[in-house]
Amino acid sequence: MGSPTPTNPEHxxxxxxxxxxxxxxxxxxxxxxxxxxxxxxxKVEPGETLLEYTEDPSSTLRFGTLGSRWRxxxxxxxxxxxxxxxxxxxxxxxxxxxxxxxGDSLFVVYDQEGRIIQSNAAWEELLGYSGEEIFGVDSWTLxxxxxxxxxxxxxxxxxxxxxxxxxxxxxxxxxxxRLVQWNLHFDFTVGRCFGIGRDxxxxxxxxxxxxxxxxxxxxxxxxxxxELTERLSQLLSEGxxxxxxxxxxxxxxxxxxxxxxxxxxxxxxxxxxRLDAVNVGDDVTVAxxxxxxxxxLLDNADEARANHVxxxxxxxxxxxxTLANRQVHASMSIGMAVCDTTCSTxxxxxxxxxxxxxxxxxRQGRGRSVLFDEQLRAATARRFDVEVGLRSALxxxxxxxxxxxxxxxxxxxxCGAEALVRWRDGDNILTPGHFLDVAEEAxxxxxxxxxxxxxxxxxxxxxxxxxxHFIMSLNVSHNELIAAGYVHELRETAKSYGVPPENVLIxxxxxxxxxxxxxxPLLNELREHGxxxxxxxxxxxxxxxxxxxxLPIDVVKIxxxxxxxxxxxxxxxxxxxxLIELSQALNLDVILEGxxxxxxxxxxVSLGGTVAQGYLFHHPMPARxxxxxxxxxxxxxxxxxxxxxxxxxxTEDTVPDAA
Ligand code: C2E
Ligand code: CA
Ligand code: CA
Numbered sequence: 001m002g003s004p005t006p007t008n009p010e011h012x013x014x015x016x017x018x019x020x021x022x023x024x025x026x027x028x029x030x031x032x033x034x035x036x037x038x039x040x041x042x043k044v045e046p047g048e049t050l051l052e053y054t055e056d057p058s059s060t061l062r063f064g065t066l067g068s069r070w071r072x073x074x075x076x077x078x079x080x081x082x083x084x085x086x087x088x089x090x091x092x093x094x095x096x097x098x099x100x101x102x103g104d105s106l107f108v109v110y111d112q113e114g115r116i117i118q119s120n121a122a123w124e125e126l127l128g129y130s131g132e133e134i135f136g137v138d139s140w141t142l143x144x145x146x147x148x149x150x151x152x153x154x155x156x157x158x159x160x161x162x163x164x165x166x167x168x169x170x171x172x173x174x175x176x177x178r179l180v181q182w183n184l185h186f187d188f189t190v191g192r193c194f195g196i197g198r199d200x201x202x203x204x205x206x207x208x209x210x211x212x213x214x215x216x217x218x219x220x221x222x223x224x225x226x227e228l229t230e231r232l233s234q235l236l237s238e239g240x241x242x243x244x245x246x247x248x249x250x251x252x253x254x255x256x257x258x259x260x261x262x263x264x265x266x267x268x269x270x271x272x273x274r275l276d277a278v279n280v281g282d283d284v285t286v287a288x289x290x291x292x293x294x295x296x297l298l299d300n301a302d303e304a305r306a307n308h309v310x311x312x313x314x315x316x317x318x319x320x321x322t323l324a325n326r327q328v329h330a331s332m333s334i335g336m337a338v339c340d341t342t343c344s345t346x347x348x349x350x351x352x353x354x355x356x357x358x359x360x361x362x363r364q365g366r367g368r369s370v371l372f373d374e375q376l377r378a379a380t381a382r383r384f385d386v387e388v389g390l391r392s393a394l395x396x397x398x399x400x401x402x403x404x405x406x407x408x409x410x411x412x413x414x415c416g417a418e419a420l421v422r423w424r425d426g427d428n429i430l431t432p433g434h435f436l437d438v439a440e441e442a443x444x445x446x447x448x449x450x451x452x453x454x455x456x457x458x459x460x461x462x463x464x465x466x467x468x469h470f471i472m473s474l475n476v477s478h479n480e481l482i483a484a485g486y487v488h489e490l491r492e493t494a495k496s497y498g499v500p501p502e503n504v505l506i507x508x509x510x511x512x513x514x515x516x517x518x519x520x521p522l523l524n525e526l527r528e529h530g531x532x533x534x535x536x537x538x539x540x541x542x543x544x545x546x547x548x549x550x551l552p553i554d555v556v557k558i559x560x561x562x563x564x565x566x567x568x569x570x571x572x573x574x575x576x577x578x579l580i581e582l583s584q585a586l587n588l589d590v591i592l593e594g595x596x597x598x599x600x601x602x603x604x605v606s607l608g609g610t611v612a613q614g615y616l617f618h619h620p621m622p623a624r625x626x627x628x629x630x631x632x633x634x635x636x637x638x639x640x641x642x643x644x645x646x647x648x649x650x651t652e653d654t655v656p657d658a659a
Contacts, residue, residue, distance in 0.1 A: 012036065015075055015083070017118060018107075026085045028075070036081065050084060106180065106197035114139045114193075126180075126199055128173035142170045144177065158186040158193065167200065179204050217288040219265055220272030228287035228297055232347040235299055236339075243301035245310055246335040246354035247275070249292035250366040255328060263323045268292065270321050271330060278316050280309045294332075295354070303371060306336045310369035333361035334369035356380050363441065386438040389425070398424045399448055401455035404620040405629065406473070406591060406613045409605050414633060416471030416505070417463075418613060419456035420620045421448060440479060449480045453493050457504070459623045461497045463630055473505040473534065478512040478519060487525050501530030505555060509536050510543060513551050523552045534591070539579070548586055556583045560594025563614070566603040577607045584608065 012028070019026050019039045027038035033049045044050060075081045106126060109118035115136050124131060127142070140151050150168045157164035164184045169177040179201045186193045215227035223231075235242045249271070256264035268288070275294060276286045283299035298309060313334065320327040335358025337350050357372040359380065364370065393399055403417040423430040439445050453474060460472035480486060494501055506526055513519050513535070523533055534555035535547065539562050548556060558579060565572040583590045592604045595614030604612055618629070 012081065015081070018120075019083075020118075022085070024085055026083065029072075029082050029084050031079060031082060106195070106199070108139070108195045108197065110139050110193040110195070112191045112193075117192075123197070126172070126178060127170060144169050144171070154184065158184060162186045162188065217272075217290075220269045220288045222272050222276060222294070223285055223287040225287065225289045225295075228285060228289075228295055229347050229351070231285060232297055232350065235297075236347060236350070240300050241302070241339040242350070243298040243306040243336065243338040244350055244354040245296040245298070245306065245313065245369070246337075246351070246358040247294040247296065247313065247332045248335075248358050248362065250331045250333055250362070252292035252330075255323075255330075259324055259326070259328070263328075266323050267321055267328065267330060270323075271317075274316055274321075275313060278312055280312050284309070295351070301338060303336075303338050303340075306338050306371070307369070310334045310336055314367070314369065331367040333358050333366050335359065335361055335372065336369055337372040353377070383438050383441070386435050387442045387444075390423070390435055390439055390442070390444055393423055393425070394444065394447060394451075399451050400424055400429075400622070401452045401459075402429075402620040402622055403456070403459065403626040404613055405618040405626065406471070406611060407617045409592075409601060409610055409612050412617065414618075414630060415467075415469060415611065416473060417460075417626060418473040418507070418620075419452050419475070421452050421475075422620075436477075440477060443479070445477050445480050446483045446486075449474075449476065450489065453490065455623065457493050457497045457499045459626065460499050460503065462627070464499060464503050466630060466634055468503075471503055471505050471532070472499070473507050475507045475536065476512070478508075478515060481508065481512060481522055482516065482518045487522060487529070490526070490531070491529055502532065505532045505534050507534045507536040507557065510538070510547055510551075513547070520552070527552050527554075537593075539575075545582065548583060548588065553588065555589045555591060557591045557593050558609075560614075563592050563594050563600055563604065563612075564596070566607075567599050573603070573607070580608045 015028055016037045019028060019037055022039060022041075025039065025041035027042055027044065027050055028036040029050050030036065035044050035046050035048050035050050037046060038044045038050075072082050072084045075083050105120075106123040107118075107120035108116060108123050111117050116134050116139050117136070119129075119131060119134060124134070127134075129137075143150060147168060150166055154164045154166050157166075162185060165182065166184070167179060167181040170180050171177055178199055180197045181200045183196045184193055185195070215224060216222065217224040232242055232244070249268075252264065252267075255267055272286070272288055272294065275296070281298070283301075285297040285299075287295045287297065289295050296309065296313070298306065301309070314332070317330055317332060320329045322328070335354045335356065337353035337357060339350070353372040356376055357370045360376055361368050361370040370376075400422045402420050402422045404420060405414040406416040406418060407413060408415050421432055421436075423435055436445075439448055456472050456474055460470065463470045463472075476486075490504070490506075491501070494504060506523075508519070508523070513523065527533060532554040533552060534557050535551065535553045536557045537559045538548075538556050539559040556579070558576060562572055562576045562579075566576060567573075580590050589611065590609060592609045592612040593614065595601050595604060595612045595616045597616060600614075601612065601616055621629075
């Protein structure tokens with residue numbers, strides 16, 4: 001049988017070197033069993049016949065010469081060279097399988113001292129050394145100098161059970177490192193260590209990138225919500241006392257709307273970086289929770305430290321940010337939660353406490369920090385209940401409008417009425433004090449205001465028919481006023497009920513008028529359309545006499561706190577007197593609010609007051625009662641008129657209309 005000549009001498013040389021380091025008897029043979037080369041475990045010479053010829057070179061043969069089990073496999077694709085391995089079959093086979101299975105596998109053989117005596121092409125290519133260069137080199141010198149631990153562990157493993165599976169960095173010829181995962185096997189009989197390795201540098205990089213992505217926020221590079229929550233849970237389970245600062249940017253929407261989303265993102269990432277750079281301790285993690293919310297975790301902190309950190313953060317925002325060539329000031333509200341004695345051990349509970357507190361910080365006017373406590377939770381729960389109730393009340397038609405008549409002090413004549421919102425909750429009639437704050441926060445004020453406006457103007461129409469001077473007052477909050485379309489809605493509604501604007505008095509507080517620049521133009525616009533404006537609750541809060549002169553108003557409503565003290569307090573009395581005089585001098589009408597007693601009414605008159613409202617005259621009442629009251633008054637009037645007429649013309653019928 002003619003044996004094919006090996007086609008590739010280079011291959012042959014490579015296999016020959018592998019042969020020498022195999023820890024088992026092995027030979028390179030031609031398909032007819034003629035030995036090309038053999039290792040030292042096999043005492044045969046080239047040219048001798050080792051195998052009987054077989055059609056199936058991959059089969060396991062019982063082979064006569066050595067009486068052993070042999071395994072034969074083709075090395076060249078065309079089957080011209082076979083590798084025969086015998087005895088110690090398992091170990092040899094295992095190594096061979098690994099070695100030949102992938103051309104990318106690194107293969108290396110060390111002696112007992114760790115010197116490299118054989119390496120394959122993949123190893124040399126990866127690390128950039130040639131076989132001669134690296135021959136005899138202490139393999140440990142290829143590890144980073146500080147990695148003494150790996151060496152110790154590997155040596156220990158190899159000594160005790162001949163195996164080790166370390167992953168370590170190896171220095172390449174160019175000084176860079178590759179991370180290699182090794183499968184090392186020490187063969188005590190030959191005093192050699194065989195290593196099969198895999199370059200896992202990229203894999204590891206990809207894994208850590210995936211991990212980084214999973215734990216960090218893409219926009220800011222800060223820790224993300226998942227990671228922070230995990231860390232918090234971990235701390236709590238370890239019995240630490242972590243504190244949270246829930247930071248929410250104030251009015252971020254304004255930046256987004258006015259400068260664009262790009263600038264908004266820019267602000268968030270700059271802000272994130274600035275917060276992260278604030279130095280308040282080593283145990284601080286700044287995370288972005290999404291949107292404009294950041295959460296700061298302090299591994300261990302009490303109330304005082306949390307406060308201090310919050311203050312530091314708030315101060316860090318005093319410096320403006322530069323966005324799209326503009327200086328932008330950002331402020332944020334911070335809700336703090338610390339682990340006090342009542343602290344449960346759940347991360348979500350601590351987070352929800354901080355969240356509750358940030359809500360309160362917003363409510364208190366933003367740009368500040370608020371610490372969570374149980375009262376805050378109760379207040380929040382109430383607000384939540386009220387909001388839910390209010391939403392369904394709006395759907396179910398439980399929002400009503402009541403009216404408090406406004407009277408002329410001299411005659412008791414009803415010259416107008418103030419529309420006051422009510423919530424009919426079962427048998428209870430709830431006054432605005434129970435729900436208006438929540439309605440404002442929940443942005444329900446405009447919807448409520450719409451209801452009130454519609455009812456009130458509908459009710460006003462017949463009253464104005466009776467008395468062309470009748471004025472219907474509507475309370476309007478700042479948010480309602482500046483909401484898009486308010487002026488338009490008011491005009492349309494008045495028009496639809498045939499109510500002239502002159503008969504509608506819009507009541508605003510000084511706060512509404514001056515807290516933003518948006519209100520003033522709208523007030524002017526209302527007046528241009530003929531509506532009247534009243535400054536409500538005058539004398540409380542922001543009061544300034546100059547407002548009487550400068551604001552576009554027609555009426556001043558002097559607050560109840562003045563009226564109630566008229567008879568007891570001389571200072572109040574004289575102040576009220578000057579207010580009335582000043583208003584009159586400025587051509588403003590004055591309404592005194594909250595007149596409850598006859599002496600108060602008398603005092604009001606003596607100070608020059610002419611128009612008032614208060615429990616002394618009428619409590620707020622449903623529309624039907626107001627209409628009945630007016631009907632009665634009209635009839636009384638008619639009676640008086642008729643009586644007067646009678647004195648002039650006795651032929652007229654003196655019986656009032658009974659209809
Ligand atoms: P306000 O505008 O000052 O309305 C007068 C409040 O004083 C009313 O309270 C009225 O019931 C009460 N009051 C009237 N006379 C007396 C009195 O002699 N003694 C006492 N102690 N109180 C008197 P109410 O109805 O509870 O309304 C409270 C506030 O809610 C109002 O104060 C107003 O600021 C706001 N409000 C009421 N309705 C509306 C509305 O439809 N829209 C808006 N935006 N706010 C409203
Ligand atoms: Ca009012
Ligand atoms: Ca008032």
